[in-house]
Amino acid sequence: MKKSPLDHLLDWSGRILLTLILGFVLLPFIVVLIASFNDSAILSFPPKSWSLRWYANAIEYRDFGKGLVNSLKIAAIGATFAMIAGAGFAYVLNRYEFSLKTLLNSILMSPLIIPNFTIGLGLLILSTAASLPRSIWLVIGVHVIIVLPFVVRSVYVSLQNFERRYEQAAESLGAAPLRVLLTITLPLLVPGLVSGALFAVILSFNEFTASLFVVNQRTQTFPVAMYNYVREYADPTLAAVSVIYVIVVAALLLVVHKFFRLEKVLNVE
Amino acid sequence: MSNENSPSVPPNTPQHPAVQIDGVGKSFAGTVALEPVWLKIRQGEFLTLLGPSGCGKTTLLNLIAGFLEADSGELFINKDLVTQVPPHQREIGIVFQNYALFPHMTVAQNVGYGLRTRRVSKEETAERVREALALVKLEDFADRKPNQLSGGQQQRVALARALVIRPKVLLLDEPFSALDRNLRTAMQVELKEIQTRLGLTTVFVTHDQSEALSMSDRIAVMSRGQIRQIGSPTDIYDRPQNQFVSTFVGDANLFTATLVERSETTARLTIGETALQLEPYQTDLPDPGPVTLFARPEQCRLTQAGQPGTIPATVALTVYQGSYAEVHLDCAAADNRVMQRVPANEAPSRGTTVGIALPTQGPAIYSLNGEAQ
Numbered sequence: 001m002k003k004s005p006l007d008h009l010l011d012w013s014g015r016i017l018l019t020l021i022l023g024f025v026l027l028p029f030i031v032v033l034i035a036s037f038n039d040s041a042i043l044s045f046p047p048k049s050w051s052l053r054w055y056a057n058a059i060e061y062r063d064f065g066k067g068l069v070n071s072l073k074i075a076a077i078g079a080t081f082a083m084i085a086g087a088g089f090a091y092v093l094n095r096y097e098f099s100l101k102t103l104l105n106s107i108l109m110s111p112l113i114i115p116n117f118t119i120g121l122g123l124l125i126l127s128t129a130a131s132l133p134r135s136i137w138l139v140i141g142v143h144v145i146i147v148l149p150f151v152v153r154s155v156y157v158s159l160q161n162f163e164r165r166y167e168q169a170a171e172s173l174g175a176a177p178l179r180v181l182l183t184i185t186l187p188l189l190v191p192g193l194v195s196g197a198l199f200a201v202i203l204s205f206n207e208f209t210a211s212l213f214v215v216n217q218r219t220q221t222f223p224v225a226m227y228n229y230v231r232e233y234a235d236p237t238l239a240a241v242s243v244i245y246v247i248v249v250a251a252l253l254l255v256v257h258k259f260f261r262l263e264k265v266l267n268v269e
Numbered sequence: 270m271s272n273e274n275s276p277s278v279p280p281n282t283p284q285h286p287a288v289q290i291d292g293v294g295k296s297f298a299g300t301v302a303l304e305p306v307w308l309k310i311r312q313g314e315f316l317t318l319l320g321p322s323g324c325g326k327t328t329l330l331n332l333i334a335g336f337l338e339a340d341s342g343e344l345f346i347n348k349d350l351v352t353q354v355p356p357h358q359r360e361i362g363i364v365f366q367n368y369a370l371f372p373h374m375t376v377a378q379n380v381g382y383g384l385r386t387r388r389v390s391k392e393e394t395a396e397r398v399r400e401a402l403a404l405v406k407l408e409d410f411a412d413r414k415p416n417q418l419s420g421g422q423q424q425r426v427a428l429a430r431a432l433v434i435r436p437k438v439l440l441l442d443e444p445f446s447a448l449d450r451n452l453r454t455a456m457q458v459e460l461k462e463i464q465t466r467l468g469l470t471t472v473f474v475t476h477d478q479s480e481a482l483s484m485s486d487r488i489a490v491m492s493r494g495q496i497r498q499i500g501s502p503t504d505i506y507d508r509p510q511n512q513f514v515s516t517f518v519g520d521a522n523l524f525t526a527t528l529v530e531r532s533e534t535t536a537r538l539t540i541g542e543t544a545l546q547l548e549p550y551q552t553d554l555p556d557p558g559p560v561t562l563f564a565r566p567e568q569c570r571l572t573q574a575g576q577p578g579t580i581p582a583t584v585a586l587t588v589y590q591g592s593y594a595e596v597h598l599d600c601a602a603a604d605n606r607v608m609q610r611v612p613a614n615e616a617p618s619r620g621t622t623v624g625i626a627l628p629t630q631g632p633a634i635y636s637l638n639g640e641a642q
């Protein structure tokens with residue numbers, strides 16, 4: 001079919017619009033990327049001379065290293081707990097009818113309404129009152145509460161889309177309920193579980209507000225370490241850290257994509 | 270009912286029913302999906318549940334399989350009470366419309382699944398999987414994943430997977446409705462052959478009447494959660510017991526008539542100006558008064574207009590169908606158009622007035638409030 005001039009116009013304006021939107025979304029990162037190579041010790045833009053010294057500084061700065069290790073530990077342990085609890089809750093919510101179902105659902109979703117600083121503050125007061133040590137487990141607890149709703153949602157949605165006929169077929173073939181769960185339901189839910197875990201890890205790794213209340217010098221997370229850094233210095237080290245961060249997360253997503261296909265995990269198929 | 274000695278029942282099979290359903294019913298949140306049903310399915314019988322969408326076919330099948338819990342009644346499989354038995358202990362084979370093959374397993378793993386749950390040895394599993402795949406002519410596809418198969422092949426794998434466990438009863442819920450017409454016909458023949466060879470008690474759900482008529486030993490016609498008639502395909506087609514069955518299976522010509530007088534075997538009635546005396550097959554005729562008269566198109570004949578004893582009608586439309594033509598007629602004594610098939614070269618043209626001659630034996634008389642659906 002031949003295209004009319006109007007079609008061409010729409011075609012081109014569409015492309016331009018798309019480019020503009022994409023540029024808008026990527027703009028902050030592009031600015032930061034350029035700033036990270038600035039040789040000057042103040043965050044001026046655009047840079048006049050170029051250098052890689054802020055990357056070196058970012059890697060050498062001790063608190064970043066410690067914060068990174070803490071954050072990875074917290075994200076890994078917290079996401080594991082959140083996954084186990086969240087998948088369990090999602091299964092119960094999806095499969096069983098009981099009188100307090102709406103209540104349980106609301107409680108599980110309440111961290112979406114309660115701001116992160118309230119959660120952090122609440123646990124800080126609680127831990128002081130109970131004179132708990134300000135250990136890393138306190139930070140993990142805060143993170144579990146914050147990521148749990150996202151995990152529950154993500155697993156719940158995959159359970160909702162799950163074809164019950166698979167389980168019925170397995171049952172008719174003689175599989176007892178536990179066997180159905182282990183050989184049919186869980187393997188087929190893997191994409192949903194991976195997406196839940198991915199959300200949990202990324203949210204936990206990015207979490208700042210609530211962590212600020214419950215960390216100390218020893219347990220400070222990566223974002224808190226970055227915050228403490230800008231309070232003292234205004235050089236482009238943080239720009240370098242941001243670039244490293246984006247590269248690491250992109251690499252993580254690539255790995256997930258290689259094993260599970262991202263479209264499936266993110267439910268955009 | 271006829272068909273007492275169904276040809277597909279092998280000799281020496283036990284005499285008790287394969288499945289006995291005693292007053293099993295089911296409601297969902299107050300709406301009745303299935304009224305209490307009583308039904309005995311014979312050993313080796315091919316029973317079809319036929320009915321329009323939403324009439325409760327799948328509900329009845331799910332109750333037999335144990336996926337739903339009955340509100341009332343008892344269910345027996347081979348004399349064993351199974352009402353409370355969970356599905357994985359009922360030893361029932363089931364095939365769904367969308368196949369439900371496990372997507373993360375190969376064809377061989379799918380077919381072998383029911384054997385592994387039964388702790389059958391590796392060697393025997395491999396042997397029986399091979400046999401089952403041979404039965405459905407898919408020996409060469411053992412290592413494929415389900416998404417590498419066509420719809421027909423997937424459905425054959427689903428059938429093999431259900432058969433390999435040697436089920437007491439095979440249940441199929443509209444298994445072929447996702448397939449195109451040629452493939453569907455081929456699969457019908459294949460299933461019927463396998464079922465007859467194995468002497469397998471089968472409950473088959475469909476809303477396709479020709480599928481039901483061609484495959485079944487008996488058909489249970491359902492509507493609104495009830496079985497409206499159960500009998501052999503000829504019972505259902507030639508002797509429908511109510512207006513719903515007469516219109517749902519096959520083509521029906523229905524006339525508005527007045528029943529004047531009835532005796533044991535004969536009925537006198539008037540259709541418009543025409544007076545008729547008929548011998549219906551029914552045992553229970555309605556009371557004299559307004560009634561609906563039913564006859565199949567192939568029982569009626571078109572005649573010259575004005576012949577005595579015929580019902581006047583006007584040709585509204587003729588539809589050429591190749592080997593024959595369908596003549597649609599406007600008739601004062603019928604609510605809907607009357608349809609007749611004639612040889613294509615004898616089709617009268619539009620506007621011609623004709624007479625419709627009814628058979629004296631065979632038509633049925635239903636009371637007027639006999640519902641349509």
Ligand SMILES: Nc1ncnc2c1ncn2[C@@H]1O[C@H](COP(=O)(O)OP(=O)(O)OP(=O)(O)O)[C@@H](O)[C@H]1O
Nearest residue numbers: 297301302320321322323324325326327328329476
């Ligand atoms: N889980 C359920 N919850 C509520 N209502 C249901 C449920 N399952 C079935 N029904 C209702 O019960 C009735 C019978 O449903 P069923 O699935 O048995 O029909 P069907 O004869 O199999 O129809 P179809 O040919 O469309 O598959 C329908 O009115 C349906 O809406």
Ligand SMILES: [Mg+2]
Nearest residue numbers: 326327328442
């Ligand atoms: Mg159905």
